Amino acid sequence: MTKHKIIIICVAILSFLLFSVYNYQKSKSYDILAIKSPFKIIVDLNNNGIEDDDEVITILNGYNYIKRSDLQDPKNFSKYSSYNLSKKEIIALSYLTEKFVSDYLKDKTVTLKDNNIYLGTTNFNEKFLNSGFVFKDNKPTNKKALKKELKYINKTNFVIYNAKSNKYHTIDCKYGLLAHNYVFISKSQLPKGVKPCKYCHTDKNNYHKHNKHYSHKKYNFHGPNLNVKPVPIMISNGSIKVLITDYTTKLKPDRCCNTEVCKELVKQINNSQKSIDIAIYGYRKVPPVEKALKNAIARGVKIRLVYDINSCNTNIYPDTMYLVSIIKNAVNDKATFSTGQPSAYTNSIMHDKFYIFDDKTVMTGSANLSFTDMSGFNCNNVVVINSAQVAQVYKQEFEQMYNTRFHYLKSKIHEKENIQIGNTNVSVYFSPKDLTIERIIIPLINSARKQICIPAFLITDYKLAQALINAKQRGVDIKIILDAANAKSPYSKHRLLRQHGILVKTETFAGKLHSKTMIIDNTYSVIGSMNFSKSGEHKNDENVLVIKNSKITVFNKIFFEYLWKKIDNYWLTHDASAEGLDSLGSCSDGIDNDYDGKIDMEDEGCQIHHRKK
Structure with missing residues (x-):
């Protein structure tokens, strides 16, 4: 081979490598961690x-x-x-600018090129x-x-609503402008029982006149009563x-871990000395939890994870595989494919949300490991239970799944009832082996x-619905609150329950009523x-606690x-929309x-309010 040919080959190889590196950098994606301002975006460049x-x-x-x-x-x-803008227009534009950027970028995965942010093929900078x-x-x-925006602003009577204080402000109120836990909404969507800020509503005559013009009745609005x-x-x-x-006081999600639930999880992780076993549906980034897990691994705590995967080899939450990369000792329910019956797998999910700390404490319930x-x-x-006996029960369930026995492949676990603490x-009880609704919950309903x-979150099981109807007919007082989104499902049994005199309300808040409680x-x-x-x-991998304790139940x-x-009470006979004027904050939560x-x-x-005006 001549020297000239060798040079040509080397140049070609070098060009190929440079082209590959360029395309790799071009296609590499990053998560948006925070929006400091509309022009300053925190991007997770080092993942x-x-x-x-x-x-x-x-x-x-x-x-x-x-x-x-x-x-x-x-x-x-x-x-x-x-x-050349009015004061009202200036203030409204400041809020709507933040909202525009948040709606497009919050919690998104993006690519970067020449300081331009791309969502897929859409150039956000140009947008x-x-x-x-x-x-x-x-x-x-x-x-x-x-x-177009100014026309919208001048047609809409915007206010600043603070869900924590249950007060609303005019958009130029200095206290409203300082609020952090706020929602920028039309006055027509204010909930019942909300109080006007005393500072910006000193003219009571104008206040009542203004309220009359923008009444709830005009928009047939049946929002929540926050004067509770x-x-x-x-x-x-x-x-x-x-x-x-x-969730009635939290109208926008964040990643700050300020709830007692999140703080408890972080505390349990930080206090663990030997082991943490985690069974979760998936993961959506919560940085304080992530940091606690990394610190636990660094100090030698053994952490294992089981999680759900679907037939497309993905998880419902986009950050799940990132958590897997941190924990490493992780198994998903795709193992069920090994049975040769993929249809049974695709119709089942690993839906647990439990943690075992040092084989002596269990944390479980309805909360996913997601920022919402x-x-x-x-x-x-x-629920957090300090009991080695209960922890041992959950560990048996975890070990089955960690050893690739999910769903119907699991064996029934015994000696887990009537544990006295x-x-x-x-x-x-664990699904699917325990048939928890048929063998446990329905008998409890029958004994009420x-x-x-x-x-x-939902009620779609017919047998459970029929047990509730039977209980109602023998004189048991029954009240049910369902998540608004799931009440729209044709499989929901709440219509049947209402037909038999059972009181069922659909909730009217931005977030989900995600509890599975009775x-x-x-x-x-x-x-x-x-x-x-x-x-x-x-079908699914699930866990249920039946707790017999009057103080806990009254709580x-x-x-x-x-x-x-x-x-x-309007929602006793109607179904609220999960996103719209029916649900407080749902039009401004991103x-x-x-x-x-x-x-x-x-x-x-x-x-809707645009069409009605």
Whole structure:
């Protein structure tokens, strides 16, 4: 081979390598960790799930937008005097700009090229420039889009609603501008019982006149009544702790881990010395939990994981495989394919949500390891049990799955009923082997004498529905609250229950009523991962606790009644829309609440007030 040919081959190889590296960098994707401002985005460039100082991507250099932080000081309005906008328009645009960026980028996976952010093939930078929210030299980069936004602003009576304080503010109120737990919504969507801010509603005559013009009746709005006294969301007797996330006060999800549920999980991880076994449906990034797990691995704690995988070899949550890469000792239920019956696999899911710490503490319930559940955006019921005996029961179940025996391949576990822990009796059941609805829950319903309360994600099991109807007919008082999205399902049994006189409300909040709980006669609490469905009982990997303790059950009942009072009685005979004016905050939370692929104002339900005006 001549020297000339060798040079040509080397150049060709080098060109190929450079081209491959270029394409690899071009196609590499990253998660959005946070949005510091519309122009400053935190991107997980090193894929460690943590916001690092060198991961700030600044976009649209040389352009401007109306900054909400500027408007907290009235003197700063002069910055925008040359924009030819009214004060109301300036403030509304500042909120809508943040919302636009959040709707497009929050929790998304993106690619980067030349400081441009891409969602698939869509160039976000170009999208933003054409949104009407971006300015250059005091002029909008898209006049037509700005005109459309201003028309929307001037037709809508926007207010700032703080769910935590249950107060609303005019959009130029200094206290409203300082609020963090806020929702920027039309006044017509304010819930019942909401209080006006005293600072910005000093003119009572104008206030009442304004309220009359924008009445709930005009929009047939039957929003929640938030003028209900808060109730406890945690109870503990030393050995057993029950926690509930109150989603009525959390109208936007976050990743901050401020709920008692998330704090408890992090605490248990941090306190573990030897082992942590985790069985979860999937994972959606919660950085404080992730950090605790990494620290546990670093100090020598053995962590194992079982999780769900579907027939496309993916998980419902996009960050699951990242968690697998951290834990490494991980097994999924794809192993069921080895039986030669893939159809049985594809119709079943590993739906557990439990943790075993040092073989002596179990944490379980309805909460997924996702930021929507851990932030309290969704309503969940979680139990922590300090009992080596209960931990051993859960470990037997975990070991079966870790050794690739999922779903119908598992063996039934014995000696797990009537475990006495102090003054509490606890029984543990696993799907699909225990047939929990037929053999456990229906007999409990049949034994009920006074009352049954059910806050649930869904009820589609006919036999369970029939047992409730029978209980109603013998005089048992029954109340049920169902998640709004699932009430739209043709398989939901709530219509049948209503026909037989059972009181069923659909909830009206942005997040999901994700609990799978049943409260019977102030005596029994049923809590777990299993939805009240045929697949929950017969196909999926699930776990259910039946807790016999009057104090715990009354605690659960008090929260149920609190939630019941917050939901308007109109929803006893109607089904609320999960995304739209029916559900408070659902048009401004950045979440696809009804699973139709449309978020917030893209969803037709959130556009109703435009058509009515």
